[in-house]
Amino acid sequence: MSNMIKNAINREIPKYIEGIGELKAFGGAFAYNPEGKKAATKIPKTFTGKNKIIENIKTSLELCGIKNGMTISFHHHFRNGDYLVNMVVEEIDKMGIRDITLAASSLQSIHAPLIDYIKKGVITGIQTSGIRGKLGEVVSREKILDKPIIIRSHGGRPRAIESGETKIDIAFIAAPAADAYGNVNGVEGPTACGAMGYAMTDAEYADKVVVVTDYLVPYPACPISITQTLVDYVVVVDEIGNPKGIVSDATRITKNPMELLIAQKASEAIITSGLIREGFSFQAGSGGASLGVAHFLRQKMRQEGITGSFAAGGITGYLVDMLEEGLFKSLLDVQCFDLKAIESIKNNPNHMEMSASFYANPHNKGCVANQLDIMVLSATEIDLDFNVNVITGSNGIVMGASGGHSDTAAGSKLSIVVAPLLRGRLPIVVDEATNVITPGETIDAVITERGIAVNPKRKDLLDLFKDAKLGVMSIYDLKEIAEKLVGKPRKIETTDEIVGLIEYRDGTIIDTIRRAK
């Protein structure tokens, strides 16, 4: 395999892949220096004030000049309630177009119909933060795509678009509300989703931009999240999404005693770090224990009268409650997870929308992730170097998403992983993670119900946690405890075939996903 080299975390990476090109190997979280200029779009000209409404998606594809080999983009604010990806791909297939690359900010179970379009050759490339459901399973087990899928973080995606690495020919914007001249917001209409952060860079850099809405509002839309200056066409359809799939109920604090215990331990560790002070900032990823941490920190903030500056990321009603209680001064929001968050971003000026680039792109003049004090992360696996997997299960199947995991881990002052030591009979701490999304050098500690392991490079933290008797042990100890309980996990069997490339946020390749047997 002379085409392969080892990257900075000892993963074997191809130097070149047909249909994708030369690859850069990951060289360390802060090592890569970008060169050159951002991509530039064509200079348009528009003198007409007439509306931009056209008949249907098919017409929009025709007017945008769809042809074989193009890249089309989508955003995932509708999550598992999204109808648009399937609608557009169906039309493309009907037109006989093939060899399309799908650049989605994420894909969900609802997008399983894409499997058939991949098999037909309509879709030949996928770039996404994650894939859930049947589609994830099929692309992991069967080599149905000639090119590997590319997994990007939420900050890495706008970076790739801005740099021109991902050149979007047509961006489709699923718009909860839009006016006839193309101004869009996410806070009105039957499929209100709140923030539109992932769609913004697409609209800025795509050659053609099509807004699809089921809720046409009088000109001008108000507020405006994506402006008319970027939009070519507006298509009105009956339904762009299922509101039930858009909002999630998973924003209540976990009642699982194990998760509560982990959350409590995590909050003790965070408090011990000394970062809970006036003006601190905070983000918690998804997952039961993560939100639990907010719950325990809230008590501390109340007791001591501490006000944080901001909470960031995908925003839940729980964080809205903390904003309204005055515990945070503001929220910076790239996507809303529930109705309370959607109502809040609509009505509360301190709840601010941000683009994915503003949120997490390492190649701008400073993203919000850089300003985070505390980041609470989840993990499906963590290896002995603290490298974290959140994309594949231990069976090698793509079932999660890169999300903002690696971005916030790199940007925050303190990044801690919260996870149960075992999931079913599978240890979280492993010799070698199935895949790596986030390099260990950006992870400071892992908190389990059985103990806390601190990254050796954070000697300062280790001392603090030891002094506070937080149950510190080495990550090797954690692994041993787990293996004593359930035995050593069987190494999964994969083939040599590469079905996915995991890009680090800076565009280098941190890992490959091998076809699962």
Place this chain on the structure above:
Amino acid sequence: MSNMIKNAINREIPKYIEGIGELKAFGGAFAYNPEGKKAATKIPKTFTGKNKIIENIKTSLELCGIKNGMTISFHHHFRNGDYLVNMVVEEIDKMGIRDITLAASSLQSIHAPLIDYIKKGVITGIQTSGIRGKLGEVVSREKILDKPIIIRSHGGRPRAIESGETKIDIAFIAAPAADAYGNVNGVEGPTACGAMGYAMTDAEYADKVVVVTDYLVPYPACPISITQTLVDYVVVVDEIGNPKGIVSDATRITKNPMELLIAQKASEAIITSGLIREGFSFQAGSGGASLGVAHFLRQKMRQEGITGSFAAGGITGYLVDMLEEGLFKSLLDVQCFDLKAIESIKNNPNHMEMSASFYANPHNKGCVANQLDIMVLSATEIDLDFNVNVITGSNGIVMGASGGHSDTAAGSKLSIVVAPLLRGRLPIVVDEATNVITPGETIDAVITERGIAVNPKRKDLLDLFKDAKLGVMSIYDLKEIAEKLVGKPRKIETTDEIVGLIEYRDGTIIDTIRRAK
């Protein structure tokens, strides 16, 4: 003069100017088709969450790598209260740097100190919407700059920046409020100016961006008009402007009987046009009679229960009153003219900020000016082809600004000029205007106290106005009436020397400013 050609309005235009390059002659308001791609900025990289505050303006210039021949940019939301332009140019001079091009969105009387820096060779090029006061007089009468100044409209400026014609090396943002990581808003602090619309494109396209503020707020600023992702450095100074110069009191309705009469006639004409209907949109330029038109239209709207969609442009308290009364659904604001407008944009979500590109750039996918139904404009002169001058006095001296005049005239369904037939002893209607900012093909009618002239290309309007007995006459008649009263104006004497180029919004040259004797 073989270097000269006549453009579409018969003005002599040079084909080439040393230090500027090839010029494109104006070929008609909608004729020019842009080619190529927008400018691209360098890809930066920022992993630090540390603040961006540096010592002073001198340090910012050093860190930005200031050198001879660079272009620096400024915005004019502080109007005649701006301290920043003079402060920065003074520092540049002290550093011994020469040959700087100043790309300002506009220049005021307060910038008269630039005269000395021009004479010293610190400033060798000026691009601006307008110049008022002593500086305007000097650049018109003395050839103190080797290169002509370039006059651009508010839409033409972002077009030039986006296309790369104006490449900004360092953009200075005078920020009423900023946080230490570079987020900016215009609604807080002692020099609150409201909207920041003219600064936005500078921040996006400049190589380096320096935020200068006298009001540092905790991170993150809220709201955010210009994001940290675009900003390199933050400088905190004692005072960036004089609040008294920032806000203007000229937002009350005129008490001048002549202006009121003109405004009333204009509103009658607008009503006759049939455009005052549910959902109509409106903008009035500055000047006594313009705002008076809003006053009379307001009465009509109340009487008939008509609600407009939006009013746009520079926003005054009078338009805020109409918004709050429910007569307009929203305001689209590129700059605030008074305290009431500043308070409104801070607190009323229906009062929306827009960038100058969103407002008026002809080379994006659709600007707000395209959506205007009615535009009320001022004029210093209007010729028999309806070409309008707002930049020079009849003495040939630069004393005004191009502003959004040509942008809104081109974009709106009905553009009317309101002006007294005489100013002092000078007729408004002239054989040949001293200069042309806005081509007659985009002007529909001129309204004076003595009569109304309709552009012959608007036969529909002519018939409506005649039927309504609005006192329609030809523009030749208007000129004759004026000349009977005050005599034929003496043609001003200019030299052949070109001290200014007037760019039409699309980048073609519509006129030159010759040195006044």
